[in-house]
Amino acid sequence: MIQKEIKQYWEGEAQSYSDSIKEELLSFKKQAWLDLILEYAPKKDDLKILDIGTGPGFFPVILSEAGYDVTAIDCTENMLHEAEGNLKAAGVSAKLKLMDSHKLEFPDNEFDLIINRNVTWTLHDPKAAYREWHRVLKDGGRLMIFDSNFAHRFVDDELEAKYQKALKEAAEKGFKRKGHVDQEESDRLIKLFYLTDKKRPQWDLQEFVEIGFKKIILDHDIIKRVYNEKDMALWSVIPMFMVCGQK
Numbered sequence: 001m002i003q004k005e006i007k008q009y010w011e012g013e014a015q016s017y018s019d020s021i022k023e024e025l026l027s028f029k030k031q032a033w034l035d036l037i038l039e040y041a042p043k044k045d046d047l048k049i050l051d052i053g054t055g056p057g058f059f060p061v062i063l064s065e066a067g068y069d070v071t072a073i074d075c076t077e078n079m080l081h082e083a084e085g086n087l088k089a090a091g092v093s094a095k096l097k098l099m100d101s102h103k104l105e106f107p108d109n110e111f112d113l114i115i116n117r118n119v120t121w122t123l124h125d126p127k128a129a130y131r132e133w134h135r136v137l138k139d140g141g142r143l144m145i146f147d148s149n150f151a152h153r154f155v156d157d158e159l160e161a162k163y164q165k166a167l168k169e170a171a172e173k174g175f176k177r178k179g180h181v182d183q184e185e186s187d188r189l190i191k192l193f194y195l196t197d198k199k200r201p202q203w204d205l206q207e208f209v210e211i212g213f214k215k216i217i218l219d220h221d222i223i224k225r226v227y228n229e230k231d232m233a234l235w236s237v238i239p240m241f242m243v244c245g246q247k
Contacts, residue, residue: 013180014078018056018086020178025061025090032226034062040217040244041113042142050111052101052133053119057083057094064092071111073099102129106136117146118240120204121195127207134211137247143213145204146222148240151196154187162237170233177234204243213245 024030037059041047047068051059054072056079063070064087072094074080080096087094099105101116102125114133123129133143153160167177180186190196195203201218208216221239223232 014056014076014082016178016180017079018082021056021058021061021086024058025086027228029226029228030062033059034066036222036225036242037063037113037115037144038066040142040144040242042140044112047112048110050106050114050136052114052116053122054083054096055079057086057096059115059117060094060096061086061090061092064094065090070094071097073097073101073104075100102132104132104136108135109138109141110136112138112141113144114141115144115146118148118150120145120147121150121200122189122193124194126194130207131211134213134245134247139247142244142246144242144244146240146242147200147204148235148238149200150238151190151193152198152200153238154191155197159237166234166237170230173233175230175233201241201243208243208245211245213247215246217244218242 049063049068049070051063051070051072054060054074057072060070060072060083072083074083075098077098080098083096097105101119101123114137120126120129137143153163170176201220205216205218219242222242223236223239226240227235
C-alpha cells in the first residue's frame with residue numbers, strides 16, 4: 001500500500017526537515033506564520049488546536065509559545081522525535097501523537113482549529129482525510145490548509161519549464177534548492193500521489209463545498225507573507241495557497 005511507502009520515505013527525511021524548521025524559528029517566518037494563522041483562526045483566547053502532519057513541529061512550537069493548547073500528529077516516529085526535541089529546545093510542550101491523518105483517533109467536535117502545511121499534496125486519499133478533519137472540528141471551528149501544487153509540474157510540461165527556468169535563475173543569484181535525502185524515491189512517489197494531476201486549489205474548494213463547510217476563504221498566494229528572498233526565487237512559479245473552511 002502506498003501509505004506504507006510514504007511513511008517509510010518521510011522517516012528518512014526527518015533530520016533534514018528538522019534542520020530547515022530550526023532555521024525558520026530563527027527568522028521572520030516564526031512571527032509571520034503565527035500572524036497568518038491567527039488572522040484566520042476562530043476569535044477566542046483558549047483555542048484547542050490540532051496540527052496534522054506536524055513533521056519536526058514548527059507549528060506546535062510557535063503556537064505553544066503563544067499560549068495555545070496544541071496537539072500534533074504525524075505518521076512517522078522520526079518526525080515526532082524531532083518535534084519533541086524542537087519543543088524541548090523552545091521550552092514549551094504540546095501533545096504529540098503517532099497517527100494516520102486519514103483515520104484520526106479523536107472524538108467528534110474536538111478542536112477549534114485544525115492546521116497543516118505542505119501535507120495534503122502527499123496524501124493517498126485526501127477526500128477521506130478532509131472528511132475526517134471536518135468530523136473532529138467543533139461547530140464554528142476552522143480547517144486551515146497551507147499547500148502548493150508542488151507535484152503538478154510532473155504532469156504539466158509548461159509548469160515544469162517555468163520551474164526549471166526559475167531554478168536556473170535562482171542559481172545565478174546564488175540560491176540552490178535543498179534536495180531530498182532520496183530524490184529518486186521522492187520523484188517516484190510524487191507520480192503516485194492522488195493530487196499530482198489535480199488542479200489546485202480548485203480541487204480543494206470543491207471538496208470543501210461537498211463536505212459542507214459553511215464558510216470558505218481562499219488566498220491564492222501567501223508567499224509574500226511567509227517566504228524569504230531565496231524561497232521566492234525558487235518557488236514563486238508554484239505559489240503556496242491557503243484554503244480555510246468553517247464548520
